[in-house]
Amino acid sequence: MNFHYGDSLTLIPGWFNLQFVENPGMAFGWMLPGNAGKLTLSIFRILVVSGIGYYLYKLIRQKAHQGFIVCVSLIVAGALGNIIDSAVYGLIFDKGTTLDKQYGDYAMYFGLAKMNGNGYAPFLMGNVVDMFHFCKQVTFPEWFPFWGGQTREVFPPVFNVADSSITLGIIGIMIWQKKFFKETGPKETLSTEKLSETE
Numbered sequence: 001m002n003f004h005y006g007d008s009l010t011l012i013p014g015w016f017n018l019q020f021v022e023n024p025g026m027a028f029g030w031m032l033p034g035n036a037g038k039l040t041l042s043i044f045r046i047l048v049v050s051g052i053g054y055y056l057y058k059l060i061r062q063k064a065h066q067g068f069i070v071c072v073s074l075i076v077a078g079a080l081g082n083i084i085d086s087a088v089y090g091l092i093f094d095k096g097t098t099l100d101k102q103y104g105d106y107a108m109y110f111g112l113a114k115m116n117g118n119g120y121a122p123f124l125m126g127n128v129v130d131m132f133h134f135c136k137q138v139t140f141p142e143w144f145p146f147w148g149g150q151t152r153e154v155f156p157p158v159f160n161v162a163d164s165s166i167t168l169g170i171i172g173i174m175i176w177q178k179k180f181f182k183e184t185g186p187k188e189t190l191s192t193e194k195l196s197e198t199e
């Protein structure tokens with residue numbers, strides 16, 4: 001199955017579909033302006049993933065909580081996936097979303113992108129491919145702030161597997177942080193004091 005830019009395939013009617021879009025920036029379409037901004041963003045991603053990757057290496061060496069290691073691994077894997085997209089996607093496909101210098105914005109393209117190695121962007125200047133879309137719409141009550149009376153999608157952004165991996169890792173750390181970061185210092189001190197009292 002081939003997707004043209006913007007094509008979608010309904011998986012769960014009214015709830016979920018696959019939609020082919022390209023994101024030249026970060027989550028929710030946030031980006032730095034121009035080609036210089038895109039290159040800066042790519043380099044920033046590499047530096048951040050390198051730092052988190054080294055932190056993960058230390059966690060494994062220190063035998064940290066397995067759940068915490070899994071969550072950090074999800075974050076690293078997701079971020080690395082987006083880096084790979086932006087690094088090589090523009091090199092292997094002949095069409096992609098590119099910066100229109102006249103309007104100062106990224107413009108979609110028409111036709112089917114072919115994986116022929118011609119490339120539409122240099123190394124680190126390609127786009128990240130997004131495809132998952134929750135299309136469920138709800139009508140907000142009149143008293144609801146900002147969106148009162150409006151019918152809107154519950155979660156409009158289109159995202160990918162890498163974004164899901166990062167999100168799951170962060171949510172996992174937030175939910176199980178007490179289990180991951182148990183404080184043993186005060187208990188050890190207390191037991192030492194009791195031992196000295198018995199002596």
